[in-house]
Amino acid sequence: MSYCSDTSSVDDELETLRWYHFDLSRHAAEALLLSNGRDGSYLLRNSHQGPGSFALSVRAKDSVKHFHVTRKSGGYAFGFNEFATLQDFVNHFANEPLLGSETGTLIVLKCPYPWRVEEPSIYESVRVHTVMQAGRTENDLVVNAPSLGTKEGYLVKLGAFIKNWKQRWFTLNRNELKYFKDKMFDEPIRTLDLTACSAVQFDYSQDRVNCFCLVFPERTFYLCAKSGVEADEWIKIIRWKLSQIKKGR
Structure with missing residues:
Protein backbone atom coordinates (compact mmCIF):
# COMPACT_ATOMS: atom_id res chain seq x y z
CA MET A 1 0.00 0.00 0.00
CA SER A 2 1.58 3.28 -1.04
CA TYR A 3 1.16 6.59 0.72
CA CYS A 4 -0.96 9.23 -0.94
CA SER A 5 -0.98 12.81 0.26
CA ASP A 6 -4.66 13.09 -0.49
CA THR A 7 -6.49 13.29 2.84
CA SER A 8 -9.35 11.06 1.70
CA SER A 9 -6.87 8.34 0.73
CA VAL A 10 -5.27 8.57 4.14
CA ASP A 11 -8.67 8.31 5.80
CA ASP A 12 -9.48 5.28 3.63
CA GLU A 13 -6.30 3.65 4.85
CA LEU A 14 -7.23 4.33 8.46
CA GLU A 15 -10.62 2.73 7.91
CA THR A 16 -8.96 -0.46 6.68
CA LEU A 17 -6.71 -0.65 9.74
CA ARG A 18 -8.50 -3.12 11.99
CA TRP A 19 -6.73 -1.99 15.16
CA TYR A 20 -7.60 1.70 14.70
CA HIS A 21 -10.19 2.51 17.39
CA PHE A 22 -11.19 5.98 16.17
CA ASP A 23 -12.04 8.30 19.08
CA LEU A 24 -11.62 5.78 21.88
CA SER A 25 -10.57 7.73 24.98
CA ARG A 26 -7.34 7.17 26.89
CA HIS A 27 -9.26 5.85 29.89
CA ALA A 28 -11.37 3.50 27.78
CA ALA A 29 -8.27 2.21 25.99
CA GLU A 30 -6.63 1.42 29.32
CA ALA A 31 -9.74 -0.34 30.62
CA LEU A 32 -10.08 -2.32 27.40
CA LEU A 33 -6.46 -3.49 27.22
CA LEU A 34 -6.19 -4.23 30.94
CA SER A 35 -9.52 -6.02 31.05
CA ASN A 36 -9.33 -8.09 27.87
CA GLY A 37 -5.87 -7.70 26.38
CA ARG A 38 -2.57 -9.34 27.16
CA ASP A 39 1.02 -8.25 27.50
CA GLY A 40 1.90 -6.74 24.13
CA SER A 41 -1.66 -5.94 22.97
CA TYR A 42 -1.82 -2.55 21.25
CA LEU A 43 -4.23 -0.29 19.42
CA LEU A 44 -4.23 3.05 17.62
CA ARG A 45 -6.68 5.81 18.54
CA ASN A 46 -7.20 9.51 17.94
CA SER A 47 -5.27 11.86 20.19
CA HIS A 48 -6.84 14.83 21.96
CA GLN A 49 -4.02 16.98 20.53
CA GLY A 50 -5.96 17.54 17.33
CA PRO A 51 -6.29 16.39 13.70
CA GLY A 52 -3.40 14.29 12.46
CA SER A 53 -2.44 13.26 15.97
CA PHE A 54 -2.85 9.70 17.17
CA ALA A 55 -1.89 7.67 20.21
CA LEU A 56 -0.58 4.13 20.25
CA SER A 57 -1.78 2.46 23.46
CA VAL A 58 0.20 -0.61 24.49
CA ARG A 59 -0.32 -3.01 27.36
CA ALA A 60 2.96 -3.67 29.15
CA LYS A 61 2.33 -6.36 31.77
CA ASP A 62 -0.05 -4.74 34.27
CA SER A 63 -0.03 -1.20 32.90
CA VAL A 64 -0.77 0.63 29.66
CA LYS A 65 1.68 3.02 27.98
CA HIS A 66 0.73 5.64 25.41
CA PHE A 67 2.90 6.91 22.56
CA HIS A 68 2.29 9.72 20.08
CA VAL A 69 1.95 9.06 16.36
CA THR A 70 1.75 12.12 14.10
CA ARG A 71 0.56 12.33 10.51
CA LYS A 72 2.95 14.32 8.32
CA SER A 73 2.97 15.25 4.66
CA GLY A 74 5.30 12.35 3.91
CA GLY A 75 3.61 9.74 6.08
CA TYR A 76 3.55 9.07 9.83
CA ALA A 77 6.09 9.95 12.52
CA PHE A 78 6.52 7.68 15.51
CA GLY A 79 9.36 8.61 17.83
CA PHE A 80 12.45 8.99 15.67
CA ASN A 81 10.97 6.84 12.92
CA GLU A 82 8.87 7.86 9.94
CA PHE A 83 6.66 5.56 7.88
CA ALA A 84 5.20 6.18 4.45
CA THR A 85 2.02 4.26 5.30
CA LEU A 86 0.35 2.71 8.30
CA GLN A 87 0.93 -0.66 6.65
CA ASP A 88 4.65 0.08 6.80
CA PHE A 89 4.09 0.88 10.45
CA VAL A 90 2.53 -2.58 10.98
CA ASN A 91 5.31 -4.33 9.07
CA HIS A 92 8.00 -2.49 11.02
CA PHE A 93 6.69 -3.63 14.40
CA ALA A 94 6.10 -7.16 13.14
CA ASN A 95 9.87 -7.39 12.57
CA GLU A 96 11.24 -4.85 15.07
CA PRO A 97 8.91 -5.27 18.04
CA LEU A 98 10.94 -3.57 20.77
CA LEU A 99 9.90 -0.15 21.92
CA GLY A 100 11.56 1.81 24.72
CA SER A 101 9.29 3.64 27.13
CA GLU A 102 10.11 6.79 29.04
CA THR A 103 11.26 4.65 31.96
CA GLY A 104 13.85 2.90 29.85
CA THR A 105 12.06 -0.44 29.83
CA LEU A 106 11.33 -2.35 26.65
CA ILE A 107 7.81 -2.99 25.46
CA VAL A 108 7.10 -5.74 22.97
CA LEU A 109 4.33 -5.07 20.47
CA LYS A 110 2.90 -8.56 20.05
CA CYS A 111 -0.70 -8.37 18.91
CA PRO A 112 -2.83 -5.64 17.33
CA TYR A 113 -6.13 -5.31 19.14
CA PRO A 114 -8.97 -5.18 16.56
CA TRP A 115 -12.13 -3.25 17.27
CA ARG A 116 -14.52 -5.49 15.34
CA VAL A 117 -14.19 -8.51 17.64
CA GLU A 118 -17.43 -9.36 19.42
CA GLU A 119 -17.97 -11.37 22.58
CA PRO A 120 -19.10 -14.86 21.45
CA SER A 121 -21.60 -15.06 24.28
CA ILE A 122 -25.06 -13.75 25.10
CA TYR A 123 -23.83 -12.83 28.56
CA GLU A 124 -23.94 -9.12 27.74
CA SER A 125 -25.54 -7.22 24.90
CA VAL A 126 -22.79 -4.62 24.66
CA ARG A 127 -19.87 -5.06 22.27
CA VAL A 128 -16.72 -6.24 24.07
CA HIS A 129 -13.36 -7.59 23.02
CA THR A 130 -11.49 -10.81 23.57
CA VAL A 131 -7.91 -11.71 24.23
CA MET A 132 -5.97 -12.26 21.04
CA GLN A 133 -3.16 -14.67 20.31
CA ALA A 134 0.12 -13.07 19.30
CA GLY A 135 0.62 -12.79 15.54
CA ARG A 136 3.29 -11.23 13.41
CA THR A 137 0.78 -9.10 11.54
CA GLU A 138 -2.83 -8.08 12.04
CA ASN A 139 -3.95 -10.87 9.66
CA ASP A 140 -2.56 -13.57 11.97
CA LEU A 141 -4.98 -12.88 14.81
CA VAL A 142 -7.11 -15.70 16.18
CA VAL A 143 -9.74 -15.42 18.90
CA ASN A 144 -8.29 -17.03 22.00
CA ALA A 145 -10.72 -16.48 24.88
CA PRO A 146 -14.46 -15.86 25.04
CA SER A 147 -14.64 -14.50 28.56
CA LEU A 148 -15.22 -10.89 29.46
CA GLY A 149 -12.27 -9.15 31.12
Whole structure:
Protein backbone atom coordinates (compact mmCIF):
# COMPACT_ATOMS: atom_id res chain seq x y z
CA MET A 1 0.00 0.00 0.00
CA SER A 2 1.58 3.28 -1.04
CA TYR A 3 1.16 6.59 0.72
CA CYS A 4 -0.96 9.23 -0.94
CA SER A 5 -0.98 12.81 0.26
CA ASP A 6 -4.66 13.09 -0.49
CA THR A 7 -6.49 13.29 2.84
CA SER A 8 -9.35 11.06 1.70
CA SER A 9 -6.87 8.34 0.73
CA VAL A 10 -5.27 8.57 4.14
CA ASP A 11 -8.67 8.31 5.80
CA ASP A 12 -9.48 5.28 3.63
CA GLU A 13 -6.30 3.65 4.85
CA LEU A 14 -7.23 4.33 8.46
CA GLU A 15 -10.62 2.73 7.91
CA THR A 16 -8.96 -0.46 6.68
CA LEU A 17 -6.71 -0.65 9.74
CA ARG A 18 -8.50 -3.12 11.99
CA TRP A 19 -6.73 -1.99 15.16
CA TYR A 20 -7.60 1.70 14.70
CA HIS A 21 -10.19 2.51 17.39
CA PHE A 22 -11.19 5.98 16.17
CA ASP A 23 -12.04 8.30 19.08
CA LEU A 24 -11.62 5.78 21.88
CA SER A 25 -10.57 7.73 24.98
CA ARG A 26 -7.34 7.17 26.89
CA HIS A 27 -9.26 5.85 29.89
CA ALA A 28 -11.37 3.50 27.78
CA ALA A 29 -8.27 2.21 25.99
CA GLU A 30 -6.63 1.42 29.32
CA ALA A 31 -9.74 -0.34 30.62
CA LEU A 32 -10.08 -2.32 27.40
CA LEU A 33 -6.46 -3.49 27.22
CA LEU A 34 -6.19 -4.23 30.94
CA SER A 35 -9.52 -6.02 31.05
CA ASN A 36 -9.33 -8.09 27.87
CA GLY A 37 -5.87 -7.70 26.38
CA ARG A 38 -2.57 -9.34 27.16
CA ASP A 39 1.02 -8.25 27.50
CA GLY A 40 1.90 -6.74 24.13
CA SER A 41 -1.66 -5.94 22.97
CA TYR A 42 -1.82 -2.55 21.25
CA LEU A 43 -4.23 -0.29 19.42
CA LEU A 44 -4.23 3.05 17.62
CA ARG A 45 -6.68 5.81 18.54
CA ASN A 46 -7.20 9.51 17.94
CA SER A 47 -5.27 11.86 20.19
CA HIS A 48 -6.84 14.83 21.96
CA GLN A 49 -4.02 16.98 20.53
CA GLY A 50 -5.96 17.54 17.33
CA PRO A 51 -6.29 16.39 13.70
CA GLY A 52 -3.40 14.29 12.46
CA SER A 53 -2.44 13.26 15.97
CA PHE A 54 -2.85 9.70 17.17
CA ALA A 55 -1.89 7.67 20.21
CA LEU A 56 -0.58 4.13 20.25
CA SER A 57 -1.78 2.46 23.46
CA VAL A 58 0.20 -0.61 24.49
CA ARG A 59 -0.32 -3.01 27.36
CA ALA A 60 2.96 -3.67 29.15
CA LYS A 61 2.33 -6.36 31.77
CA ASP A 62 -0.05 -4.74 34.27
CA SER A 63 -0.03 -1.20 32.90
CA VAL A 64 -0.77 0.63 29.66
CA LYS A 65 1.68 3.02 27.98
CA HIS A 66 0.73 5.64 25.41
CA PHE A 67 2.90 6.91 22.56
CA HIS A 68 2.29 9.72 20.08
CA VAL A 69 1.95 9.06 16.36
CA THR A 70 1.75 12.12 14.10
CA ARG A 71 0.56 12.33 10.51
CA LYS A 72 2.95 14.32 8.32
CA SER A 73 2.97 15.25 4.66
CA GLY A 74 5.30 12.35 3.91
CA GLY A 75 3.61 9.74 6.08
CA TYR A 76 3.55 9.07 9.83
CA ALA A 77 6.09 9.95 12.52
CA PHE A 78 6.52 7.68 15.51
CA GLY A 79 9.36 8.61 17.83
CA PHE A 80 12.45 8.99 15.67
CA ASN A 81 10.97 6.84 12.92
CA GLU A 82 8.87 7.86 9.94
CA PHE A 83 6.66 5.56 7.88
CA ALA A 84 5.20 6.18 4.45
CA THR A 85 2.02 4.26 5.30
CA LEU A 86 0.35 2.71 8.30
CA GLN A 87 0.93 -0.66 6.65
CA ASP A 88 4.65 0.08 6.80
CA PHE A 89 4.09 0.88 10.45
CA VAL A 90 2.53 -2.58 10.98
CA ASN A 91 5.31 -4.33 9.07
CA HIS A 92 8.00 -2.49 11.02
CA PHE A 93 6.69 -3.63 14.40
CA ALA A 94 6.10 -7.16 13.14
CA ASN A 95 9.87 -7.39 12.57
CA GLU A 96 11.24 -4.85 15.07
CA PRO A 97 8.91 -5.27 18.04
CA LEU A 98 10.94 -3.57 20.77
CA LEU A 99 9.90 -0.15 21.92
CA GLY A 100 11.56 1.81 24.72
CA SER A 101 9.29 3.64 27.13
CA GLU A 102 10.11 6.79 29.04
CA THR A 103 11.26 4.65 31.96
CA GLY A 104 13.85 2.90 29.85
CA THR A 105 12.06 -0.44 29.83
CA LEU A 106 11.33 -2.35 26.65
CA ILE A 107 7.81 -2.99 25.46
CA VAL A 108 7.10 -5.74 22.97
CA LEU A 109 4.33 -5.07 20.47
CA LYS A 110 2.90 -8.56 20.05
CA CYS A 111 -0.70 -8.37 18.91
CA PRO A 112 -2.83 -5.64 17.33
CA TYR A 113 -6.13 -5.31 19.14
CA PRO A 114 -8.97 -5.18 16.56
CA TRP A 115 -12.13 -3.25 17.27
CA ARG A 116 -14.52 -5.49 15.34
CA VAL A 117 -14.19 -8.51 17.64
CA GLU A 118 -17.43 -9.36 19.42
CA GLU A 119 -17.97 -11.37 22.58
CA PRO A 120 -19.10 -14.86 21.45
CA SER A 121 -21.60 -15.06 24.28
CA ILE A 122 -25.06 -13.75 25.10
CA TYR A 123 -23.83 -12.83 28.56
CA GLU A 124 -23.94 -9.12 27.74
CA SER A 125 -25.54 -7.22 24.90
CA VAL A 126 -22.79 -4.62 24.66
CA ARG A 127 -19.87 -5.06 22.27
CA VAL A 128 -16.72 -6.24 24.07
CA HIS A 129 -13.36 -7.59 23.02
CA THR A 130 -11.49 -10.81 23.57
CA VAL A 131 -7.91 -11.71 24.23
CA MET A 132 -5.97 -12.26 21.04
CA GLN A 133 -3.16 -14.67 20.31
CA ALA A 134 0.12 -13.07 19.30
CA GLY A 135 0.62 -12.79 15.54
CA ARG A 136 3.29 -11.23 13.41
CA THR A 137 0.78 -9.10 11.54
CA GLU A 138 -2.83 -8.08 12.04
CA ASN A 139 -3.95 -10.87 9.66
CA ASP A 140 -2.56 -13.57 11.97
CA LEU A 141 -4.98 -12.88 14.81
CA VAL A 142 -7.11 -15.70 16.18
CA VAL A 143 -9.74 -15.42 18.90
CA ASN A 144 -8.29 -17.03 22.00
CA ALA A 145 -10.72 -16.48 24.88
CA PRO A 146 -14.46 -15.86 25.04
CA SER A 147 -14.64 -14.50 28.56
CA LEU A 148 -15.22 -10.89 29.46
CA GLY A 149 -12.27 -9.15 31.12
CA THR A 150 -10.57 -10.86 34.02
CA LYS A 151 -7.93 -9.88 36.55
CA GLU A 152 -6.34 -11.57 39.54
CA GLY A 153 -3.76 -10.78 42.18
CA TYR A 154 -3.03 -10.29 45.84
CA LEU A 155 -4.71 -7.48 47.77
CA VAL A 156 -4.74 -6.70 51.49
CA LYS A 157 -8.29 -6.56 52.90
CA LEU A 158 -9.65 -4.96 56.04
CA GLY A 159 -11.67 -7.39 58.18
CA ALA A 160 -15.36 -6.74 58.80
CA PHE A 161 -15.45 -7.37 62.54
CA ILE A 162 -11.84 -7.69 63.64
CA LYS A 163 -10.28 -4.59 62.12
CA ASN A 164 -7.04 -6.12 60.96
CA TRP A 165 -5.54 -6.34 57.47
CA LYS A 166 -4.95 -9.68 55.81
CA GLN A 167 -3.57 -10.57 52.41
CA ARG A 168 -6.04 -12.37 50.17
CA TRP A 169 -5.99 -13.68 46.60
CA PHE A 170 -8.59 -11.90 44.45
CA THR A 171 -10.02 -12.97 41.10
CA LEU A 172 -12.27 -10.87 38.89
CA ASN A 173 -14.33 -12.76 36.31
CA ARG A 174 -17.39 -11.36 34.59
CA ASN A 175 -19.36 -9.64 37.38
CA GLU A 176 -17.92 -11.66 40.26
CA LEU A 177 -15.08 -10.54 42.49
CA LYS A 178 -13.95 -13.47 44.62
CA TYR A 179 -11.33 -13.58 47.34
CA PHE A 180 -9.52 -16.62 48.69
CA LYS A 181 -7.34 -17.30 51.70
CA ASP A 182 -4.47 -17.84 49.28
CA LYS A 183 -3.79 -18.52 45.63
CA MET A 184 -3.75 -22.32 45.99
CA PHE A 185 -7.24 -22.53 47.53
CA ASP A 186 -10.13 -23.58 45.28
CA GLU A 187 -13.03 -22.37 47.39
CA PRO A 188 -13.42 -18.61 47.87
CA ILE A 189 -14.01 -17.06 51.26
CA ARG A 190 -16.62 -14.86 49.64
CA THR A 191 -17.99 -13.88 46.24
CA LEU A 192 -18.97 -10.26 45.66
CA ASP A 193 -21.62 -9.62 43.03
CA LEU A 194 -20.66 -6.41 41.23
CA THR A 195 -24.23 -5.85 40.06
CA ALA A 196 -24.90 -4.78 43.67
CA CYS A 197 -21.84 -2.50 43.84
CA SER A 198 -22.62 1.22 43.62
CA ALA A 199 -19.09 2.65 43.46
CA VAL A 200 -15.36 1.94 43.47
CA GLN A 201 -12.80 4.62 44.24
CA PHE A 202 -9.51 5.45 45.92
CA ASP A 203 -9.88 5.67 49.69
CA TYR A 204 -7.85 7.89 52.01
CA SER A 205 -9.70 7.20 55.26
CA GLN A 206 -7.46 4.31 56.28
CA ASP A 207 -3.95 4.61 57.67
CA ARG A 208 -2.52 2.85 54.62
CA VAL A 209 -1.39 3.78 51.13
CA ASN A 210 -2.70 2.49 47.80
CA CYS A 211 -6.15 1.78 49.22
CA PHE A 212 -9.48 1.73 47.45
CA CYS A 213 -13.00 0.80 48.44
CA LEU A 214 -16.01 -0.94 46.95
CA VAL A 215 -19.38 0.28 48.15
CA PHE A 216 -22.17 -2.26 48.60
CA PRO A 217 -25.54 -1.70 50.31
CA GLU A 218 -24.60 -3.79 53.35
CA ARG A 219 -20.91 -2.99 53.59
CA THR A 220 -17.99 -1.04 52.19
CA PHE A 221 -14.94 -3.21 51.44
CA TYR A 222 -11.50 -1.65 51.95
CA LEU A 223 -8.64 -3.09 49.90
CA CYS A 224 -5.00 -2.13 49.49
CA ALA A 225 -2.71 -2.91 46.56
CA LYS A 226 1.06 -3.17 46.52
CA SER A 227 1.34 0.04 44.49
CA GLY A 228 -0.72 3.01 43.39
CA VAL A 229 -0.54 1.79 39.79
CA GLU A 230 -1.94 -1.60 40.77
CA ALA A 231 -4.74 -0.01 42.79
CA ASP A 232 -5.57 2.25 39.85
CA GLU A 233 -5.76 -0.76 37.52
CA TRP A 234 -8.21 -2.58 39.81
CA ILE A 235 -10.33 0.57 40.06
CA LYS A 236 -10.36 1.13 36.29
CA ILE A 237 -11.35 -2.43 35.48
CA ILE A 238 -14.07 -2.61 38.12
CA ARG A 239 -15.35 0.85 37.19
CA TRP A 240 -15.50 -0.22 33.54
CA LYS A 241 -17.50 -3.31 34.50
CA LEU A 242 -19.91 -1.21 36.59
CA SER A 243 -20.47 1.04 33.56
CA GLN A 244 -21.29 -2.01 31.42
CA ILE A 245 -23.70 -3.28 34.09
CA LYS A 246 -25.42 0.10 34.12
CA LYS A 247 -25.74 0.12 30.32
CA GLY A 248 -27.34 -3.31 30.40
CA ARG A 249 -30.10 -2.27 32.77
